[in-house]
Amino acid sequence: MRYILSSFIFISILLCVGCSDKKPVEEKLSEVKIIKPVVKIQNDFIITDIDNRSTTITLIDKKIKVKKVSQPIIAINIFANWSSPSRGLLPYLSDLQQKYPKDLFMISILANSDMNSTQLRDFMKQHGASHFISNSKDSDKLSLRLVSMLEIGENYPIPLTIIFKNGEYNMHFIGATPIEMITSDIEQLRRK
Secondary structure (H helix, E strand, C coil): CHHHHHHHHHHHHHHHHHCCCCCCHHHHHHHCCCCCCCCCCCCEEEEECCCCCEEEEEEECCEEEECCCCCCEEEEEEECCCCHHHHHHHHHHHHHHHHCCCCEEEEEEECCCCCCHHHHHHHHHHCCCCCEEECCCCHHHHHHHHHHHHCCCCCCCCCEEEEEECCEEEEEEECCCCHHHHHHHHHHHHHC
């Protein structure tokens, strides 16, 4: 009886092993389907200034399109109201906008702030800023998208000034940058 039971177990094991899937690992891996989640990247951002003038900024890769703006040079300055270098740069950016009205459109984006339009208007007056400054709900999203485009990480020094010409990314300045340097680079871009 032991012999029959042992034979039965042995034959059962052979049958089970013989019927198993013996495909090479490479074949098994080629059959695995990897499903990547679809992440929609926001490309269009509506920003509004204190006078309720709005524009739409479209960012794709390192290219920008700003609706209702005809100037070939677009400078976007990301700043915070608590940052001394940011506050110090604002009047000079307004001066550049006034100096090159046909060539340059200056946009400042107030990041991480819940400042309303009245507070922002007072802040601009106090710091001598007269160019387009946005604190709209898309401001933070736009800031993060620009930082992502530059691949500098979410924790970055401010102010951050990014310059585009004819829709193409050209350069950026991180942190406190002498206005003479920004002015010189904008003048060079005007001549190109």
